[in-house]
Amino acid sequence: MPPGLGSTAPRDRAAAHADVVLPCLDEAAALPGVLERVPPGWRAIVVDNGSADGSAELARSLGATVVHEPRRGFGAACHAGLLAATAEYVCFCDCDGSLDPALLPSFVRSIAEGETDLMLGRRRPEGRGAWPSHARAGNVVLARMLRRRTGLRLHDLGPMRAARRTDLLALGLTDRRSGYPLQMVVRASDAGLRVAETDVPYLPRTGRSKVTGTWRGTWHAVRDMRSVLRQPPSGRSATVPTEAAR
Numbered sequence: 001m002p003p004g005l006g007s008t009a010p011r012d013r014a015a016a017h018a019d020v021v022l023p024c025l026d027e028a029a030a031l032p033g034v035l036e037r038v039p040p041g042w043r044a045i046v047v048d049n050g051s052a053d054g055s056a057e058l059a060r061s062l063g064a065t066v067v068h069e070p071r072r073g074f075g076a077a078c079h080a081g082l083l084a085a086t087a088e089y090v091c092f093c094d095c096d097g098s099l100d101p102a103l104l105p106s107f108v109r110s111i112a113e114g115e116t117d118l119m120l121g122r123r124r125p126e127g128r129g130a131w132p133s134h135a136r137a138g139n140v141v142l143a144r145m146l147r148r149r150t151g152l153r154l155h156d157l158g159p160m161r162a163a164r165r166t167d168l169l170a171l172g173l174t175d176r177r178s179g180y181p182l183q184m185v186v187r188a189s190d191a192g193l194r195v196a197e198t199d200v201p202y203l204p205r206t207g208r209s210k211v212t213g214t215w216r217g218t219w220h221a222v223r224d225m226r227s228v229l230r231q232p233p234s235g236r237s238a239t240v241p242t243e244a245a246r
Contacts, residue, residue, distance in 0.1 A: 038102075
């Protein structure tokens with residue numbers, strides 16, 4: 001197996017650094033707190049997706065690398081960040097204050113120590129309004145559909161995750177909207193990569209969600225993800241996917 005693609009070679013990466021991709025659309029209110037929680041020595045890549053509240057300028061003033069992605073869409077922002085990353089490990093985290101990037105070193109450690117190839121954060125809501133009921137219901141449906149498609153026994157398809165940069169680039173991700181996180185998991189499974197999840201606290205976001213804040217937004221996200229699940233296997237691997245951690 002080529003180095004990087006699902007490599008489990010035992011190496012001491014306990015202190016490994018990573019790039020953290022933070023897709024951003026009008027998140028000036030949350031940015032200072034989020035960037036403050038990025039692990040020391042790690043690079044924050046804030047991908048501005050057309051903000052009108054000065055998010056890009058604020059992020060740059062706080063020391064983040066800022067990438068501009070004019071094409072609107074969660075997947076477009078995430079992929080622009082992935083292409084801008086240079087570290088061995090790449091993490092993704094929402095930029096709205098709902099998730100804590102300080103938890104990401106444990107994700108990277110699990111990958112570096114050969115326990116998994118793609119680590120996902122399973123959101124555990126804390127506080128009223130952290131995860132609206134309609135968004136949670138849509139997530140449950142998608143998790144079941146994912147299980148039928150891949151065999152992965154995951155509970156959440158949340159945005160907080162980590163993997164090797166070379167592994168992610170090799171997946172050839174094409175979705176540029178809400179289906180991007182799901183396509184990453186599906187193609188990782190098709191490629192024979194191991195996918196696991198770990199609990200993370202999920203707090204009420206700062207401001208209103210652009211995707212799951214309304215039934216309409218949730219429906220559009222579910223529609224995008226269902227189209228991903230209807231796509232045929234990517235053909236990178238015919239192996240049966242490893243069952244993810246429960």
